[in-house]
Amino acid sequence: MLTIFYILLLIKTGRCSDHQIFDTKNVAVGQNVTLNCFRDRLWHSTNLFWIRLASQSFPEVLGSTISHDVPTIRKIHNITTKQEPGTFVLHINGAQLNDTAVYYCIKESQQTMTFLKGTFLRVKGPDPGITGVTQDSLSNPVHPGDPVTLQCSVLSNSENRTCTEDHSVYWYRAKPDESHPSLIYSHGNNGNYCERSPEAASQQKCVYSFSRNVSSSDTGTYYCAVATCGEILFGNGTKLDIEVVRHWDLTNTVVILLCVALSISLIVIAFLIYTIKEKHKTSGKNSYFSKVKYSETFDSLTYGAPTFTKRNTRKAERRNTRATETMCIYSDVRAFEYGKSDA
The missing domain is CATH 2.60.40.10 (Immunoglobulins)
Structure with missing residues (x-):
């Protein structure tokens, strides 16, 4: 029966009757409830349904009947649906808290659904105050x-x-x-x-x-x-909300000092490497320029050959000596100009 009802919903959208009735009922736990839906036996090819819409659940068909008089009775748990003269009745015997829901009476005729009556039933338990x-x-x-x-x-x-x-x-x-x-x-x-x-x-x-x-x-x-x-x-x-206070301890201090020392060591090592490389570059340049300067100095030397006469300081020796011994130092003069070849 539930499958037939869903198929009818897909065939054509229902509508509300011109004289629809929607009311609210508040009852206590254990109280009996009776809901009536108008039925005309002259309706042709007409079916009536009682459905229940409860929170967080699918619609539930509680009972159905045709329009003309047929002694049909259907009972689900504490709910009974049946025909009475001119009405289609839904009766709840000893309402419970889970019976709180919206109850609809629907008429279906020629693939058209009409909502005839709606009732919001609220079942209240004992008031704790x-x-x-x-x-x-x-x-x-x-x-x-x-x-x-x-x-x-x-x-x-x-x-x-x-x-x-x-x-x-x-x-x-x-x-x-x-x-x-x-x-x-x-x-x-x-x-x-x-x-x-x-x-x-x-x-x-x-x-x-x-x-x-x-x-x-x-x-x-x-x-x-x-x-x-x-x-x-x-x-x-x-x-x-609990605020966690962060206390500074010795472990954190040691870790930070080690990190600082490591950073300083890396900086010093990098500086020393840079200084050594620069010193090697400067030493190579000085060696090269020293060789060039030495070559220039050697090539630009001027040589001379002065003559010295060796004489005795004594008068007797000066008179007796006929020949004078001489010492000769030979020299050479050479001109060098940087950038030009020798003549």
Whole structure:
């Protein structure tokens, strides 16, 4: 039947009737509910459907019938659909919380679908009387090892309370790197202290505290959850940011000094290599120019041959000596001009 309904949706888009009815019903858990949809037995080739649209689920066909009188009855769990004079009835026996949904009555005729009636049915469980769950934020910065106390206030009103079940308080932590919040603490049903409002005796405030010495891994958002009467109420959350103080230690000092010493050593080594290379270049040039200068100096020397006469200083020797001995030193004069060949 569900497949036929989907095929009909693909054949032609439905429309709303000229006198469509949409209403809302609020019922308590366990209460019986009856929904009526108009049916005319004179309609030809006409089918009627009751469907349910619930949150996070596909449409569900609860029952179907034809327009003329046929005693058809269909039952799914606690839901019964059947014909009654001039109507197509949907009956819920003892409504439960999961029966909360939108119920549509649809008429299909000649491949045309018409929405005749829509009803939003809300099934409410017992009222725990809780009017609010609040959490206080942290004003001072938190460091690793600091004690932190988180507080959750549960406000309730006993006048509206129809559920006698006590509530329990849980603490959850949500972290960016985790897909699901994790349960970290449970209070049970005993608060740290409760006080009644001086303005109205029926109003009460209970405060639940959670304390611990935090570490850097405790960063996240902490939620207070109150579970009672089949419901879970969450607080607004308290964000815990932990500031990690970086302490300077001896290891860091040694590492930095070694890096500085290594850098200085590399600079000195590079400077020495550069100085040695420059010194070798200068020494080679000086050797070359020394050889050239020596050659120029040698080629430009002037040679002379002076003659010295050796004479005795004694008078007797000067008189007796006839011949004079001479010593000759020969010299040569040579002219050299740099850049020109010898003549």
